[in-house]
Amino acid sequence: MWNDILLILDGTLRISVPFLLAAMGGIFAERSGVIDFGLEGKMLGGAFVAAAVAHWTQSAWLGLLGSIGIGIIFSMMHGFASVTKQGNQVVSCVAINIFAMGLTVVLANAWFGMGGKTPQLPKEARFLSIELPFAEAMRDIPVIGEIYYELISGHNILVYIAFLAVPITAWVVFKSSFGLHLRATGENPLAVDTTGISVNKTRYQALLFNGILGGMSGAYLSTAHLGFFVKDMSAGKGYLALAAMIVGKWRPYSAMFACLLFSALFAIKDKPEISEMLKGLVPLNLIESFLEMSPYILTVVILAGFVGRAVAPKAIGQPFSKEK
Amino acid sequence: MPNLAIQLTDINKNFGSVCANKNVSLTVESGTIHGIVGENGAGKSTLMCVLYGFYHADSGSIAVQEKPIVIRSAHDAIQAGIGMVHQHFMLVDTFTVLENVVLGTESGISLKESLRASAEELKRLEQEYHLEVDINATINTLPVGLQQRVEILKALYRGAEILILDEPTGVLTPQEADHLFRILDELREQGKTVILITHKLREIMAITDYVSVMRQGEMVANRKTSETNREELAELMVGRKVLLRVDKAPAKPGRTVLSVEHLDFKDKSGVNRVKDVSFEVHAGEIVGIAGVSGNGQSELLDTITGINPLQSGKIKINDQTITSDSSVDAAAMRRFGMAHVPEDRQRMGLVTSFAASENIILGYHKDPSYNGLIEMNNDAIYKSCSEQMEHFDVRPGNPYLRVSLFSGGNQQKMVVAREMERNPELLVVGQPTRGVDIGAIEFIHRQIIAMRDADKAVLLVSVELDEIMSLSDRILVMFDGQIMGEVMAKDANESEIGLLMAGVHTEAA
Numbered sequence: 001m002w003n004d005i006l007l008i009l010d011g012t013l014r015i016s017v018p019f020l021l022a023a024m025g026g027i028f029a030e031r032s033g034v035i036d037f038g039l040e041g042k043m044l045g046g047a048f049v050a051a052a053v054a055h056w057t058q059s060a061w062l063g064l065l066g067s068i069g070i071g072i073i074f075s076m077m078h079g080f081a082s083v084t085k086q087g088n089q090v091v092s093c094v095a096i097n098i099f100a101m102g103l104t105v106v107l108a109n110a111w112f113g114m115g116g117k118t119p120q121l122p123k124e125a126r127f128l129s130i131e132l133p134f135a136e137a138m139r140d141i142p143v144i145g146e147i148y149y150e151l152i153s154g155h156n157i158l159v160y161i162a163f164l165a166v167p168i169t170a171w172v173v174f175k176s177s178f179g180l181h182l183r184a185t186g187e188n189p190l191a192v193d194t195t196g197i198s199v200n201k202t203r204y205q206a207l208l209f210n211g212i213l214g215g216m217s218g219a220y221l222s223t224a225h226l227g228f229f230v231k232d233m234s235a236g237k238g239y240l241a242l243a244a245m246i247v248g249k250w251r252p253y254s255a256m257f258a259c260l261l262f263s264a265l266f267a268i269k270d271k272p273e274i275s276e277m278l279k280g281l282v283p284l285n286l287i288e289s290f291l292e293m294s295p296y297i298l299t300v301v302i303l304a305g306f307v308g309r310a311v312a313p314k315a316i317g318q319p320f321s322k323e324k
Numbered sequence: 325m326p327n328l329a330i331q332l333t334d335i336n337k338n339f340g341s342v343c344a345n346k347n348v349s350l351t352v353e354s355g356t357i358h359g360i361v362g363e364n365g366a367g368k369s370t371l372m373c374v375l376y377g378f379y380h381a382d383s384g385s386i387a388v389q390e391k392p393i394v395i396r397s398a399h400d401a402i403q404a405g406i407g408m409v410h411q412h413f414m415l416v417d418t419f420t421v422l423e424n425v426v427l428g429t430e431s432g433i434s435l436k437e438s439l440r441a442s443a444e445e446l447k448r449l450e451q452e453y454h455l456e457v458d459i460n461a462t463i464n465t466l467p468v469g470l471q472q473r474v475e476i477l478k479a480l481y482r483g484a485e486i487l488i489l490d491e492p493t494g495v496l497t498p499q500e501a502d503h504l505f506r507i508l509d510e511l512r513e514q515g516k517t518v519i520l521i522t523h524k525l526r527e528i529m530a531i532t533d534y535v536s537v538m539r540q541g542e543m544v545a546n547r548k549t550s551e552t553n554r555e556e557l558a559e560l561m562v563g564r565k566v567l568l569r570v571d572k573a574p575a576k577p578g579r580t581v582l583s584v585e586h587l588d589f590k591d592k593s594g595v596n597r598v599k600d601v602s603f604e605v606h607a608g609e610i611v612g613i614a615g616v617s618g619n620g621q622s623e624l625l626d627t628i629t630g631i632n633p634l635q636s637g638k639i640k641i642n643d644q645t646i647t648s649d650s651s652v653d654a655a656a657m658r659r660f661g662m663a664h665v666p667e668d669r670q671r672m673g674l675v676t677s678f679a680a681s682e683n684i685i686l687g688y689h690k691d692p693s694y695n696g697l698i699e700m701n702n703d704a705i706y707k708s709c710s711e712q713m714e715h716f717d718v719r720p721g722n723p724y725l726r727v728s729l730f731s732g733g734n735q736q737k738m739v740v741a742r743e744m745e746r747n748p749e750l751l752v753v754g755q756p757t758r759g760v761d762i763g764a765i766e767f768i769h770r771q772i773i774a775m776r777d778a779d780k781a782v783l784l785v786s787v788e789l790d791e792i793m794s795l796s797d798r799i800l801v802m803f804d805g806q807i808m809g810e811v812m813a814k815d816a817n818e819s820e821i822g823l824l825m826a827g828v829h830t831e832a833a
Contacts, residue, residue, distance in 0.1 A: 177430035177438065184416045184427050191414035194378070195428030195478075196399030314417070322378060 004273060006150045011267035012260060013151065013159060014225070018043060018217040018234075019259035020162040022241035024169040025213030027250055029075070031173060032206035033186040033315040038078055038093035039214050040238025041100035045070040046218020048104040051118040051229035052111065054125045054222075063125070064158075064219045071215020074100070075207040083203045086319030097238075105231050116231035118222070127156035127224035158220045165213065170252040172209075182206055186313030189320040199320040217241070243299040250313065262295040269294075327354035328390050329486050329517040330375070335384035337370055344370040345381070346541045352486075352534075354389075357508060357518040359528040359549070362538035363561055363761040364732065368521045369411070371538070372488050376408045377401040388486070407479025411490040413471050417464040421457055422446065425478050442481065449480050453510055468616075469500040476507065486517045493527060497616050498789065498822035505531045523561075525554045526790075537561055562762045572773045574814075575797035577606035580640075581750045581781035582628070582662075587637035589623045589805075597623040599805040601637075605750065610772065610782040612796030612813070616825050617787045620805035622667060625754050625785055629664040630657035642749055658687060663743035667754030667785070673739040674727050681709040681723035684742050716741035717767060733764030740768055750781045757791060769795060789821060803827040 022039045029036035046067035054063030074096050081092040105116040112118050135153035138145035173179040181202045184192045189199040217238075222229040244262055248255030268274050269291035282290050330352040337345040345367045352358045362368045373379045375386065377395040386395055388404045395401050401408070415424050422443055430438040443459060450456050455473050463471060472492060479487055489508075493501040508518050508531060520532060528535050529549065537545040537560040545560045582605040589598035598620045605611045615621050626632040628639060630653050639646040642661045646652050654664070666672035674683050685694050685705055694705050709723035716737045718730070727735060736757070743751065753772065757765040772795060776782050786792050792799055799816055801808045801824035808824040 175435055176433055177435050178433070180423060180427055180430065180435055184419065187416045187418055188414070191416055191424075192427070194376075194398045194408065194410065194414040196397060196402050197428045 002146075004271065006146060008264065008267045008271060010150050011270060012264045013155065015266045016259045016263035017159050017162040017220045017224075018237050019241045019244055019263060020256060021158075021165060021213045021217035021220065022238055023245040023248070023255045023259055024165045024252060025071075025210040025217070026242050026245040027169060027173065027252060027255060028182070028206045028213070029210040030245065030316060031186045031250055031313055032182050032203045033189060033313055033318065033320075034078070034082060034203055034207060034210075035089040035317045036075075036078070036093060036210060037090075037239060037242050038074060038096035039217075039241055040234055040236065041093075041097040042071045042074045042211065042214030043218040043221070043234040043238045043241075044097075044104055044232070045074055045100040046215035047222040047233045048108060048118070048218070048229045049215075050219035051121065051222035052108075054121050055112075055119055058122070058125045060121075060125055060127045060223045063223050064127075064216065067215040067219035068212050069215065071213070071218070072208060072211035075211030075214065076204075079204050079207045082319060083200050083207075086321060089317050089319075101232065104229070108229065108231070118229040121223065121227040125223070126227050127158055127220075129154045129156055130160075156224045158216070158224050161216070162220070166252050166256045173252065178202075178205070183313070186315055189315050189318075190322065193320070193322060203320075214238075240295060240299070243296075243303075246312075247299060247302045249311070261298070265291065265294045265298070328352065329354040329388070330519070331387040331390070332371070332375065333385045333387075335371060335374055335386075336382045337367075337374055337379060338382055343541050345374065348384070348538070348541070348543045350536055350543060351546075352517060352519060354517050355512060355515050356533040357512055357520060357531055359520045359522065359532035359535040360538060361522060361525065361528055361535060361557060361561060363523060364759050365761065366538040366561070367541040368538050369490055370541075372408065372490060372519070372521060375401065376406060376488065402482050402484075405483060405485040406488065407476075407482060407484025407486070408488040409472065409475040409479065409490065409492060411492075411494065413468075413475055415463045415471060415474060418462065420460050420462055421466075421474050421477075422459045424463060424474060425459075425481050429482065445481060446477065449477060453480065453507065453514070455480075455507065468495045469497075469503070472496070472504065473507075484516070486519065487511065488519045488521070490521045491523070492520070493522065493524065494787075495617060497826045498818060499826055501527070524790075525557050528557065529554060539563055558762070570769050570773065570794045573777070575609045575776065576779075577609040577797070578779060579607050580604050581607050581642060582783065583640040584628065585638040585640075587624070587627060587634070587639070589620075589627050589632065589635055591623065597805050598627065601802075601805075601807055603800055603807065603810075605781045605783050607749070607781050608776060608779045609797045610776050610784055610795055612792040612799045613783070613785045613802055614789055614792040614799055614821055614825060615787065615802035619802045619825075621785045621787075621802055622754070623805075624802070625667065625752065628657075628783070629662065629666075629752055630654040655687070658746075658748075661749035663746055663748035663751050665739050665743050665751070665753040665756060667758070669732075669735050669739050674735060676726070676728040676735075678727060679724055680713070680718075680727055680730070680738060681705050683727050684709045684712055684723070684738060686742065688742070688746065712741040712745050713738070715745070716771070731761070733760040736760050736768065737764060740771060744771060744775060748780065750783070751775055752783045752785075754785045755787065756784065757786075757788065765791075789818065789825075793818070793821070801825055 022043055026036050026039055049070040050063035050067035053066035054060050078092050078096055081087045082089040108116050108118055132153035135149045139149040173182060181192065181197055185199050185202045192199050221233050240262060244258035245255045247258040328351055330350065332348060332350040335345050335348045348371055360368050370379065374381045377397045377400050385392060387393065388406065393404055395404065422439060425446060426438050426442045432438065446459055455477055457470050457473050492504060496504065511518055522528060532549045535547050535549050535552065535557065536543060537557060539561060585602050587598055587601045588596065591597050601624060613621055627634055634646055634648050636648050644660045670676055694701055706723045710721065713721040718734050718737045756768050756772065772782060784795055793813060793816060796813045799811045799813055799821065801821055803825060804827060808827065811821060
């Protein structure tokens with residue numbers, strides 16, 4: 001039992017990485033007043049570019065850099081349409097998602113000819129698990145040693161980066177000067193403008209962070225979690241990250257817990273023992289579907305206001321213009 | 325020659341084809357309070373936004389402290405020592421006072437040091453200018469008077485020598501306004517220059533040293549305040565003689581048309597907005613509801629007119645009794661003999677992208693006279709629209725024109741026309757002259773009095789105390805959702821009503 005719990009928690013951490021990175025990216029954009037459910041597209045684009053670049057260069061790190069690049073390109077496209085040109089932000093996000101969905105498959109086919117897949121990456125071109133110091137030695141110490149060995153040690157570098165991104169995001173958003181501008185821009189851009197700060201510049205800076213994190217979340221899927229890219233790899237994870245961010249009320253730590261909660265549900269789904277347990281309660285053929293949809297049901301329930309109301313930044317979705 | 329704080333020369337600013345400022349020149353002496361008056365839309369705010377770098381002038385030059393400068397952004401204006409308190413406060417509601425003041429002046433990557441340093445500086449400024457406020461309070465927990473103080477502190481913190489206040493008293497009670505004037509006095513004594521934009525002549529006479537008058541985008545006069553008077557300024561603003569007081573005969577109240585008993589209203593978040601309100605309106609009288617904006621007047625209006633469902637209490641209108649059990653909507657209220665001029669004409673009164681003729685039948689569009697067998701009777705609609713436009717002096721009198729192309733005053737006249745032409749037993753009017761020029765105000769006021777004299781009942785809700793006092797026969801004052809007191813208009817005085825508006829019972833004061 002204890003071992004099962006450890007394994008589920010371990011799985012939770014692994015599954016939560018793309019959610020975490022994308023949700024932190026979303027916090028930057030939305031705190032500045034720019035809607036971003038283009039996270040899905042950035043994740044998908046990041047996954048493809050990371051896999052392709054890693055395949056060509058045989059370097060996971062260059063792959064990561066590539067995914068960051070495509071994330072930034074997508075977020076700047078979003079910025080140009082919705083900040084500079086003051087277009088509808090939702091439409092711009094939809095365009096990016098559809099664009100990424102189509103483009104990745106077309107390019108994968110054209111370049112690798114494997115039906116929307118990229119070649120399996122060899123070990124050297126992937127992010128592999130890192131054994132933390134003394135993990136092996138501490139393995140047999142009850143509880144503490146087990147937690148250290150199973151849970152904390154033995155993940156790839158992106159997992160650690162993702163969990164580091166949370167306190168960094170929290171510090172930037174709440175404790176830095178830039179964070180003050182960011183939050184003020186999302187709440188009352190006119191007030192920001194009258195203090196002499198450029199609203200659009202702040203939003204572009206926010207989108208830069210957004211693109212970096214969004215792209216990285218994709219790299220995790222294709223170069224760390226699996227060793228290749230496959231069509232529609234993100235499979236709604238970008239949307240779920242956005243939901244986690246909203247459930248977390250646009251706060252980094254709360255969003256992290258929402259991400260972990262969702263991930264735990266996925267991790268539980270992967271455990272056959274759980275299906276066994278549910279057998280009596282849910283019709284057999286529905287068990288998997290039931291577990292699979294639970295994160296989404298949870299999101300709807302939370303958003304409907306059962307767990308406190310989520311108040312969005314006031315100016316979200318509104319392009320800034322002072323001369324009406 | 326005294327020091328000149330501001331010199332504006334030949335400023336021009338167009339919005340599309342609309343000329344907001346036309347060759348405007350203005351000189352402001354250092355260490356004075358300089359008033360700028362004009363009707364709504366006269367270009368006062370535009371001029372100040374040009375000075376503050378918010379808009380770019382099409383042509384013209386600006387000198388500050390006798391040095392010519394170019395102001396491209398708010399940042400440049402702040403650098404030049406200009407601070408502005410906007411009509412709608414430029415504060416981030418969810419931030420603390422301190423965070424709002426610091427915003428845009430931080431140094432370094434981390435906020436910590438900036439916050440600490442500015443907390444000290446703020447303490448000093450508060451003491452120097454008697455502007456006490458809790459710097460750790462969140463803005464949305466502060467009353468508007470204090471929010472305004474934060475705006476002033478914000479400007480002073482940025483080293484402003486010249487302070488522009490745009491319609492600062494619009495949201496204040498008379499007492500709060502007096503307090504603001506004491507603060508402005510203090511600032512003047514410390515050598516600061518203050519520019520006060522307002523359309524209230526009383527304020528100009530009370531506090532300013534000089535006054536400039538704008539009309540239709542042009543600067544029409546500059547006066548020393550001590551050498552002018554309200555009548556002259558009003559005439560300069562409008563361009564012709566105006567009657568500042570409304571003449572009316574004593575009221576002859578008749579039968580009860582509207583009676584409201586123990587009305588309560590809770591909003592979506594469960595806050596009690598209207599608390600146990602009861603009153604009556606009789607035929608042949610105007611009952612005014614005074615109060616600072618946001619004290620439950622809007623919710624009361626919406627409930628009486630059937631926009632919000634009645635939650636508890638009882639409304640009787642022309643012998644129809646409405647309780648929380650009756651499902652009554654705005655259309656039903658109209659059938660019972662009520663007409664409603666809503667508070668916000670653009671949000672509730674009109675569909676601004678529709679033609680005048682379509683707007684003039686809104687709410688009455690099912691009237692048989694407007695409808696044929698299948699389609700609407702457009703000829704009848706246009707004819708009725710033209711007639712109403714003529715009766716109410718709507719210019720241009722073109723029924724085909726989109727409503728957004730009419731001025732605020734003419735839009736309001738259209739709403740008033742639509743509601744009054746039906747000859748209702750009860751007229752409910754919210755903010756009849758908000759954002760309307762003096763000429764139209766005079767006209768609308770005369771129409772409201774004419775209704776009363778035709779033995780109709782009128783319920784008037786307005787945040788303009790002057791309007792309430794000159795039109796009403798009886799005045800009810802609302803504060804925090806309650807009726808604080810009732811005064812007969814003929815023996816009302818402003819300070820008594822002001823105290824009630826601030827929630828102070830007169831017996832206690």
